[in-house]
Amino acid sequence: MLINYTLIAVNPLAPLYTIFMNAEYFFGLLLFLLIVLMVALLTERIEKVRRLRTLNSELTRETVKLEDANNELEAFAYSVSHDLRVPLRAIDGFSRIVIEDYEKDLDEEGVRLLNVVRDNTKKMGQLIDDILLLSRAGRQEMKISELDMSSLAKNIYADFDQDTKGRTVIFSVDDIPRAMGDRALLTQVFTNLIGNAIKFTGDKDISKIEVGFKDAKDDNIYYVKDNGAGFDMKYYDKLFGLFQRLHTQEEFQGTGVGLSIVQRIVSRHGGRVWGEGELDKGATIYFSLPKNLD
Protein backbone atom coordinates (compact mmCIF):
# COMPACT_ATOMS: atom_id res chain seq x y z
CA MET A 1 0.00 0.00 0.00
CA LEU A 2 2.81 2.16 0.86
CA ILE A 3 4.14 1.69 -2.58
CA ASN A 4 0.76 2.40 -3.99
CA TYR A 5 0.51 5.48 -1.91
CA THR A 6 3.78 6.59 -2.99
CA LEU A 7 2.85 6.07 -6.56
CA ILE A 8 -0.34 7.94 -6.01
CA ALA A 9 1.54 10.62 -4.19
CA VAL A 10 4.04 10.98 -6.99
CA ASN A 11 1.55 10.78 -9.76
CA PRO A 12 -0.14 14.09 -9.07
CA LEU A 13 3.24 15.75 -9.44
CA ALA A 14 4.02 13.99 -12.65
CA PRO A 15 2.53 16.59 -15.03
CA LEU A 16 4.36 19.37 -13.22
CA TYR A 17 7.55 17.37 -13.42
CA THR A 18 7.06 16.90 -17.10
CA ILE A 19 6.44 20.59 -17.51
CA PHE A 20 9.50 21.31 -15.39
CA MET A 21 11.55 18.86 -17.38
CA ASN A 22 10.18 20.34 -20.61
CA ALA A 23 10.92 23.81 -19.37
CA GLU A 24 14.44 22.84 -18.44
CA TYR A 25 14.79 21.31 -21.85
CA PHE A 26 13.28 24.45 -23.37
CA PHE A 27 15.60 26.78 -21.47
CA GLY A 28 18.49 24.52 -22.25
CA LEU A 29 17.61 24.66 -25.88
CA LEU A 30 17.18 28.43 -25.65
CA LEU A 31 20.54 28.74 -23.92
CA PHE A 32 22.13 26.55 -26.55
CA LEU A 33 20.61 28.63 -29.35
CA LEU A 34 21.74 31.80 -27.64
CA ILE A 35 25.25 30.48 -27.36
CA VAL A 36 25.21 29.43 -31.01
CA LEU A 37 23.94 32.87 -31.96
CA MET A 38 26.57 34.56 -29.85
CA VAL A 39 29.32 32.42 -31.25
CA ALA A 40 28.06 33.16 -34.73
CA LEU A 41 27.90 36.89 -33.99
CA LEU A 42 31.30 36.80 -32.36
CA THR A 43 32.79 34.91 -35.27
CA GLU A 44 31.30 37.43 -37.65
CA ARG A 45 32.66 40.22 -35.49
CA ILE A 46 36.10 38.67 -35.40
CA GLU A 47 35.94 38.21 -39.16
CA LYS A 48 34.93 41.86 -39.56
CA VAL A 49 37.79 43.05 -37.35
CA ARG A 50 40.18 40.83 -39.25
CA ARG A 51 38.95 42.24 -42.56
CA LEU A 52 39.20 45.76 -41.20
CA ARG A 53 42.75 45.07 -40.10
CA THR A 54 43.65 43.76 -43.55
CA LEU A 55 42.07 46.81 -45.15
CA ASN A 56 43.84 49.02 -42.68
CA SER A 57 47.24 47.58 -43.41
CA GLU A 58 46.48 47.78 -47.13
CA LEU A 59 45.60 51.44 -46.64
CA THR A 60 48.79 52.02 -44.67
CA ARG A 61 50.74 50.40 -47.47
CA GLU A 62 48.99 52.60 -50.05
CA THR A 63 49.61 55.70 -47.93
CA VAL A 64 53.29 54.85 -47.68
CA LYS A 65 53.35 54.34 -51.46
CA LEU A 66 51.67 57.71 -51.96
CA GLU A 67 54.10 59.38 -49.58
CA ASP A 68 56.98 57.77 -51.45
CA ALA A 69 55.59 59.04 -54.74
CA ASN A 70 55.16 62.52 -53.27
CA ASN A 71 58.69 62.54 -51.90
CA GLU A 72 59.99 61.36 -55.24
CA LEU A 73 58.12 64.17 -56.97
CA GLU A 74 59.49 66.65 -54.45
CA ALA A 75 63.03 65.35 -54.99
CA PHE A 76 62.48 65.56 -58.74
CA ALA A 77 61.29 69.17 -58.52
CA TYR A 78 64.26 69.99 -56.32
CA SER A 79 66.66 68.36 -58.74
CA VAL A 80 65.05 70.22 -61.65
CA SER A 81 65.40 73.50 -59.82
CA HIS A 82 69.04 72.91 -59.01
CA ASP A 83 70.73 70.45 -61.33
CA LEU A 84 69.22 71.52 -64.65
CA ARG A 85 70.17 75.14 -64.12
CA VAL A 86 73.87 74.39 -63.70
CA PRO A 87 74.62 73.09 -67.23
CA LEU A 88 72.29 75.73 -68.66
CA ARG A 89 74.29 78.49 -67.03
CA ALA A 90 77.49 76.97 -68.40
CA ILE A 91 76.10 76.84 -71.95
CA ASP A 92 74.92 80.45 -71.79
CA GLY A 93 78.02 81.72 -69.98
CA PHE A 94 80.62 80.06 -72.16
CA SER A 95 78.88 81.04 -75.42
CA ARG A 96 78.97 84.59 -74.14
CA ILE A 97 82.63 84.27 -73.17
CA VAL A 98 83.47 83.12 -76.71
CA ILE A 99 81.72 86.23 -78.09
CA GLU A 100 83.56 88.46 -75.58
CA ASP A 101 87.05 86.99 -75.80
CA TYR A 102 87.16 86.08 -79.52
CA GLU A 103 85.20 88.98 -80.93
CA LYS A 104 87.81 89.86 -83.55
CA ASP A 105 88.08 86.26 -84.79
CA LEU A 106 84.33 85.86 -85.24
CA ASP A 107 82.37 87.19 -88.18
CA GLU A 108 78.78 88.38 -87.93
CA GLU A 109 77.37 84.93 -88.66
CA GLY A 110 79.53 83.38 -85.94
CA VAL A 111 78.17 85.85 -83.39
CA ARG A 112 74.61 85.24 -84.62
CA LEU A 113 74.95 81.47 -84.24
CA LEU A 114 76.25 81.81 -80.69
CA ASN A 115 73.36 84.12 -79.89
CA VAL A 116 70.93 81.47 -81.15
CA VAL A 117 72.47 79.14 -78.55
CA ARG A 118 72.01 81.81 -75.88
CA ASP A 119 68.39 82.57 -76.86
CA ASN A 120 67.54 78.92 -76.49
CA THR A 121 69.18 78.54 -73.10
CA LYS A 122 67.11 81.51 -71.95
CA LYS A 123 63.94 79.77 -73.18
CA MET A 124 64.87 76.58 -71.41
CA GLY A 125 65.55 78.51 -68.20
CA GLN A 126 62.07 80.03 -68.46
CA LEU A 127 60.59 76.58 -69.05
CA ILE A 128 62.30 75.18 -65.93
CA ASP A 129 61.03 78.10 -63.85
CA ASP A 130 57.48 77.62 -65.13
CA ILE A 131 57.45 73.86 -64.52
CA LEU A 132 58.61 74.53 -60.97
CA LEU A 133 55.86 77.12 -60.49
CA LEU A 134 53.32 74.58 -61.71
CA SER A 135 54.61 71.88 -59.39
CA ARG A 136 54.66 74.32 -56.48
CA ALA A 137 51.09 75.48 -57.27
CA GLY A 138 50.00 71.88 -56.81
CA ARG A 139 51.89 70.91 -53.67
CA GLN A 140 52.29 74.15 -51.70
CA GLU A 141 50.29 74.15 -48.48
CA MET A 142 47.31 76.56 -48.57
CA LYS A 143 46.81 79.21 -45.91
CA ILE A 144 43.28 80.55 -46.34
CA SER A 145 42.56 84.14 -45.38
CA GLU A 146 40.25 86.93 -46.53
CA LEU A 147 41.81 88.76 -49.46
CA ASP A 148 41.15 92.19 -50.91
CA MET A 149 41.03 91.10 -54.56
CA SER A 150 40.83 94.66 -55.85
CA SER A 151 44.10 95.85 -54.30
CA LEU A 152 45.71 92.49 -55.11
CA ALA A 153 44.96 93.06 -58.81
CA LYS A 154 46.13 96.69 -58.69
CA ASN A 155 49.42 95.82 -56.97
CA ILE A 156 50.16 93.08 -59.44
CA TYR A 157 49.49 95.40 -62.37
CA ALA A 158 51.88 97.94 -60.82
CA ASP A 159 54.60 95.26 -60.70
CA PHE A 160 54.44 95.03 -64.51
CA ASP A 161 55.62 98.64 -64.92
CA GLN A 162 58.68 97.49 -66.93
CA ASP A 163 56.38 95.80 -69.46
CA THR A 164 53.87 98.65 -69.74
CA LYS A 165 56.50 101.43 -69.98
CA GLY A 166 55.99 103.53 -73.11
CA ARG A 167 52.65 101.90 -73.89
CA THR A 168 49.13 103.26 -73.55
CA VAL A 169 47.33 100.87 -71.24
CA ILE A 170 43.91 101.57 -69.77
CA PHE A 171 43.77 99.33 -66.73
CA SER A 172 40.59 99.27 -64.68
CA VAL A 173 39.47 97.28 -61.67
CA ASP A 174 35.72 97.15 -60.98
CA ASP A 175 34.30 97.06 -57.50
CA ILE A 176 35.08 93.40 -56.89
CA PRO A 177 34.32 91.58 -53.63
CA ARG A 178 36.85 90.11 -51.25
CA ALA A 179 37.60 86.40 -51.51
CA MET A 180 38.66 83.59 -49.22
CA GLY A 181 41.87 82.06 -50.50
CA ASP A 182 45.62 81.57 -50.28
CA ARG A 183 47.39 84.90 -50.84
CA ALA A 184 50.50 83.55 -52.57
CA LEU A 185 48.52 81.27 -54.89
CA LEU A 186 45.86 83.82 -55.87
CA THR A 187 48.63 86.37 -56.43
CA GLN A 188 50.03 83.86 -58.93
CA VAL A 189 46.59 83.61 -60.61
CA PHE A 190 46.32 87.38 -61.11
CA THR A 191 50.00 87.61 -62.10
CA ASN A 192 49.46 85.10 -64.90
CA LEU A 193 46.13 86.52 -66.09
CA ILE A 194 47.15 90.19 -65.99
CA GLY A 195 50.58 89.29 -67.40
CA ASN A 196 48.87 87.50 -70.30
CA ALA A 197 46.59 90.48 -70.91
CA ILE A 198 49.60 92.83 -71.01
CA LYS A 199 51.48 90.48 -73.32
CA PHE A 200 48.66 89.80 -75.77
CA THR A 201 47.70 93.48 -76.11
CA GLY A 202 51.32 94.36 -76.92
CA ASP A 203 50.68 95.32 -80.53
CA LYS A 204 47.53 97.42 -79.88
CA ASP A 205 47.72 101.22 -79.97
CA ILE A 206 45.61 101.37 -76.84
CA SER A 207 45.54 98.32 -74.58
CA LYS A 208 42.43 97.88 -72.48
CA ILE A 209 42.56 95.54 -69.51
CA GLU A 210 39.62 95.15 -67.19
CA VAL A 211 39.40 93.16 -63.97
CA GLY A 212 35.72 92.58 -63.20
CA PHE A 213 33.20 90.52 -61.36
CA LYS A 214 29.94 88.61 -61.80
CA ASP A 215 27.77 87.36 -58.98
CA ALA A 216 26.60 83.75 -58.95
CA LYS A 217 24.63 81.76 -56.39
CA ASP A 218 27.41 80.05 -54.47
CA ASP A 219 30.44 81.51 -56.22
CA ASN A 220 32.12 84.82 -56.85
CA ILE A 221 33.17 84.98 -60.48
CA TYR A 222 36.15 87.19 -61.30
CA TYR A 223 37.44 87.88 -64.78
CA VAL A 224 40.33 89.54 -66.60
CA LYS A 225 39.32 90.94 -69.98
CA ASP A 226 41.54 92.44 -72.67
CA ASN A 227 41.30 93.78 -76.21
CA GLY A 228 44.38 91.91 -77.41
CA ALA A 229 45.17 89.17 -79.91
CA GLY A 230 42.45 86.90 -78.51
CA PHE A 231 42.07 83.36 -79.82
CA ASP A 232 39.91 81.30 -82.09
CA MET A 233 37.21 79.50 -80.07
CA LYS A 234 37.70 76.39 -82.23
CA TYR A 235 40.96 75.79 -80.35
CA TYR A 236 39.31 76.40 -76.98
CA ASP A 237 40.05 72.88 -75.69
CA LYS A 238 43.75 73.62 -76.01
CA LEU A 239 43.57 76.85 -74.02
CA PHE A 240 44.31 75.31 -70.62
CA GLY A 241 46.49 72.43 -71.84
CA LEU A 242 49.99 72.14 -70.44
CA PHE A 243 52.62 73.45 -72.93
CA GLN A 244 49.80 74.27 -75.37
CA ARG A 245 50.12 77.60 -77.13
CA LEU A 246 47.73 79.33 -79.50
CA HIS A 247 50.34 81.76 -80.86
CA THR A 248 53.79 81.26 -82.38
CA GLN A 249 56.95 82.32 -80.55
CA GLU A 250 57.42 85.05 -83.19
CA GLU A 251 54.03 86.56 -82.33
CA PHE A 252 54.20 86.20 -78.55
CA GLN A 253 56.81 84.52 -76.38
CA GLY A 254 55.73 81.98 -73.80
CA THR A 255 55.95 78.44 -72.52
CA GLY A 256 52.26 77.50 -72.40
CA VAL A 257 52.27 76.82 -68.69
CA GLY A 258 50.56 79.98 -67.35
CA LEU A 259 46.90 79.01 -67.71
CA SER A 260 47.62 75.47 -66.49
CA ILE A 261 48.95 77.00 -63.29
CA VAL A 262 45.83 79.20 -63.01
CA GLN A 263 43.59 76.19 -63.49
CA ARG A 264 45.43 74.12 -60.90
CA ILE A 265 45.31 76.85 -58.26
CA VAL A 266 41.63 77.69 -58.82
CA SER A 267 40.61 74.04 -58.71
CA ARG A 268 42.49 73.62 -55.42
CA HIS A 269 40.26 76.42 -54.10
CA GLY A 270 37.16 74.55 -55.27
CA GLY A 271 36.57 76.87 -58.22
CA ARG A 272 36.51 76.68 -62.00
CA VAL A 273 38.30 78.46 -64.87
CA TRP A 274 36.92 79.15 -68.33
CA GLY A 275 37.32 81.72 -71.05
CA GLU A 276 36.05 83.23 -74.24
CA GLY A 277 37.85 84.94 -77.04
CA GLU A 278 37.75 86.19 -80.56
CA LEU A 279 40.74 86.43 -82.87
CA ASP A 280 42.19 89.99 -82.84
CA LYS A 281 39.33 91.24 -80.67
CA GLY A 282 40.46 90.08 -77.24
CA ALA A 283 40.04 87.43 -74.59
CA THR A 284 38.29 87.10 -71.25
CA ILE A 285 39.39 84.55 -68.68
CA TYR A 286 36.94 83.86 -65.85
CA PHE A 287 37.59 82.09 -62.57
CA SER A 288 35.14 81.28 -59.82
CA LEU A 289 35.82 80.98 -56.09
CA PRO A 290 33.29 79.55 -53.63
CA LYS A 291 31.73 82.18 -51.33
CA ASN A 292 32.04 79.81 -48.41
CA LEU A 293 35.28 77.93 -48.42
CA ASP A 294 35.29 74.93 -46.08
Add this chain to the structure above:
Amino acid sequence: MSLDEVEILLVEDNPTDAELTIRALKRKNLINKLVWVKDGAEALDFIFAKGIYSKRNVDDLPKLILLDLRMPKVDGLEVLHEIKANEKTKRIPVVILTSSKEDRDIVESYKLGVNSYVSKPVEFDEFIDAISTMGFYWILINKPPSEVPHGTD
Protein backbone atom coordinates in the same frame (compact mmCIF):
# COMPACT_ATOMS: atom_id res chain seq x y z
CA MET B 1 99.75 84.17 -52.44
CA SER B 2 100.10 82.86 -48.93
CA LEU B 3 97.20 80.75 -47.71
CA ASP B 4 97.17 82.88 -44.56
CA GLU B 5 95.91 86.06 -46.16
CA VAL B 6 92.93 84.81 -48.08
CA GLU B 7 90.12 87.25 -48.70
CA ILE B 8 87.60 85.07 -50.46
CA LEU B 9 87.12 81.34 -49.97
CA LEU B 10 85.05 79.95 -52.84
CA VAL B 11 83.46 76.57 -52.07
CA GLU B 12 82.12 75.15 -55.34
CA ASP B 13 82.18 71.58 -56.67
CA ASN B 14 81.29 72.44 -60.25
CA PRO B 15 84.35 73.67 -62.19
CA THR B 16 82.37 75.58 -64.83
CA ASP B 17 80.34 77.42 -62.19
CA ALA B 18 83.59 78.17 -60.34
CA GLU B 19 85.15 79.54 -63.52
CA LEU B 20 82.13 81.77 -64.17
CA THR B 21 82.13 82.98 -60.56
CA ILE B 22 85.85 83.80 -60.66
CA ARG B 23 85.36 85.60 -63.98
CA ALA B 24 82.59 87.72 -62.42
CA LEU B 25 84.70 88.60 -59.37
CA LYS B 26 87.63 89.48 -61.64
CA ARG B 27 85.60 92.39 -63.03
CA LYS B 28 85.89 94.07 -59.62
CA ASN B 29 89.51 92.95 -59.11
CA LEU B 30 88.53 90.66 -56.28
CA ILE B 31 90.42 87.50 -57.24
CA ASN B 32 93.99 88.23 -56.13
CA LYS B 33 93.40 86.64 -52.74
CA LEU B 34 90.83 84.04 -53.70
CA VAL B 35 91.10 80.33 -52.90
CA TRP B 36 88.82 77.81 -54.55
CA VAL B 37 88.07 74.54 -52.73
CA LYS B 38 86.05 71.82 -54.39
CA ASP B 39 83.77 70.41 -51.72
CA GLY B 40 82.50 70.88 -48.18
CA ALA B 41 85.08 68.59 -46.60
CA GLU B 42 87.95 70.54 -48.15
CA ALA B 43 86.28 73.79 -47.07
CA LEU B 44 86.17 72.65 -43.43
CA ASP B 45 89.80 71.51 -43.64
CA PHE B 46 90.78 74.93 -44.93
CA ILE B 47 88.76 76.97 -42.45
CA PHE B 48 89.84 74.95 -39.41
CA ALA B 49 93.41 74.29 -40.69
CA LYS B 50 93.14 70.51 -40.77
CA GLY B 51 94.18 67.76 -43.21
CA ILE B 52 96.09 69.12 -46.21
CA TYR B 53 95.70 72.63 -44.76
CA SER B 54 97.09 71.78 -41.29
CA LYS B 55 100.10 74.05 -41.90
CA ARG B 56 97.86 77.07 -42.38
CA ASN B 57 97.53 79.57 -39.52
CA VAL B 58 94.07 78.88 -38.11
CA ASP B 59 93.76 82.44 -36.78
CA ASP B 60 93.91 83.95 -40.25
CA LEU B 61 90.33 83.77 -41.34
CA PRO B 62 89.00 84.54 -44.81
CA LYS B 63 87.08 87.80 -45.10
CA LEU B 64 84.27 86.16 -47.03
CA ILE B 65 83.08 82.62 -47.69
CA LEU B 66 81.08 81.89 -50.84
CA LEU B 67 79.33 78.59 -50.35
CA ASP B 68 77.51 76.31 -52.78
CA LEU B 69 74.73 74.17 -51.27
CA ARG B 70 74.77 70.83 -53.03
CA MET B 71 78.20 69.29 -52.92
CA PRO B 72 79.55 65.77 -52.53
CA LYS B 73 80.70 64.51 -49.08
CA VAL B 74 79.84 67.48 -46.85
CA ASP B 75 77.08 69.74 -48.24
CA GLY B 76 76.84 73.50 -47.91
CA LEU B 77 74.37 73.56 -45.03
CA GLU B 78 76.65 71.34 -42.93
CA VAL B 79 79.63 73.60 -43.66
CA LEU B 80 77.51 76.63 -42.75
CA HIS B 81 76.47 74.95 -39.50
CA GLU B 82 80.11 74.23 -38.55
CA ILE B 83 81.18 77.80 -39.29
CA LYS B 84 78.34 79.41 -37.37
CA ALA B 85 78.57 77.01 -34.40
CA ASN B 86 82.23 77.87 -33.83
CA GLU B 87 83.00 80.93 -31.69
CA LYS B 88 86.10 81.76 -33.73
CA THR B 89 84.55 81.52 -37.21
CA LYS B 90 80.97 82.57 -36.69
CA ARG B 91 81.65 86.22 -37.54
CA ILE B 92 82.96 85.47 -41.04
CA PRO B 93 80.33 86.59 -43.54
CA VAL B 94 79.01 83.55 -45.40
CA VAL B 95 77.10 83.98 -48.65
CA ILE B 96 75.22 81.01 -50.09
CA LEU B 97 75.68 80.94 -53.88
CA THR B 98 73.39 78.34 -55.32
CA SER B 99 71.20 77.37 -58.24
CA SER B 100 68.39 76.46 -55.87
CA LYS B 101 65.47 78.83 -55.40
CA GLU B 102 63.69 76.37 -53.09
CA ASP B 103 62.11 77.99 -50.05
CA ARG B 104 63.30 75.27 -47.70
CA ASP B 105 66.96 75.89 -48.65
CA ILE B 106 66.54 79.61 -48.06
CA VAL B 107 64.73 79.13 -44.74
CA GLU B 108 67.25 76.54 -43.53
CA SER B 109 70.23 78.74 -44.49
CA TYR B 110 68.88 81.73 -42.57
CA LYS B 111 68.05 79.51 -39.58
CA LEU B 112 71.72 78.53 -39.51
CA GLY B 113 72.75 82.19 -39.58
CA VAL B 114 73.78 82.79 -43.19
CA ASN B 115 74.64 86.43 -43.97
CA SER B 116 73.23 86.43 -47.48
CA TYR B 117 71.56 84.06 -49.93
CA VAL B 118 72.11 84.52 -53.66
CA SER B 119 70.34 82.40 -56.24
CA LYS B 120 72.64 82.23 -59.24
CA PRO B 121 70.87 83.51 -62.36
CA VAL B 122 71.02 81.31 -65.46
CA GLU B 123 71.46 84.29 -67.78
CA PHE B 124 75.14 85.29 -68.09
CA ASP B 125 74.82 89.08 -67.78
CA GLU B 126 72.55 88.77 -64.75
CA PHE B 127 74.95 86.23 -63.26
CA ILE B 128 78.04 88.43 -63.74
CA ASP B 129 76.13 91.42 -62.37
CA ALA B 130 74.81 89.58 -59.28
CA ILE B 131 78.13 87.96 -58.35
CA SER B 132 80.35 91.02 -58.90
CA THR B 133 77.95 93.29 -57.01
CA MET B 134 77.76 90.82 -54.16
CA GLY B 135 81.57 90.43 -53.96
CA PHE B 136 82.14 94.19 -54.14
CA TYR B 137 79.65 94.76 -51.33
CA TRP B 138 81.06 92.19 -48.89
CA ILE B 139 84.73 92.91 -49.52
CA LEU B 140 84.76 96.68 -50.04
CA ILE B 141 81.57 98.20 -48.64
CA ASN B 142 80.61 96.01 -45.69
CA LYS B 143 82.34 96.86 -42.39
CA PRO B 144 83.24 93.78 -40.35
CA PRO B 145 84.07 93.91 -36.61
CA SER B 146 87.68 95.17 -36.42
CA GLU B 147 88.87 92.67 -33.82
CA VAL B 148 87.89 89.10 -34.34
CA PRO B 149 87.94 87.58 -30.83
CA HIS B 150 90.29 84.65 -30.44
CA GLY B 151 87.90 82.18 -28.88
CA THR B 152 86.37 82.45 -25.43
CA ASP B 153 89.22 81.01 -23.38
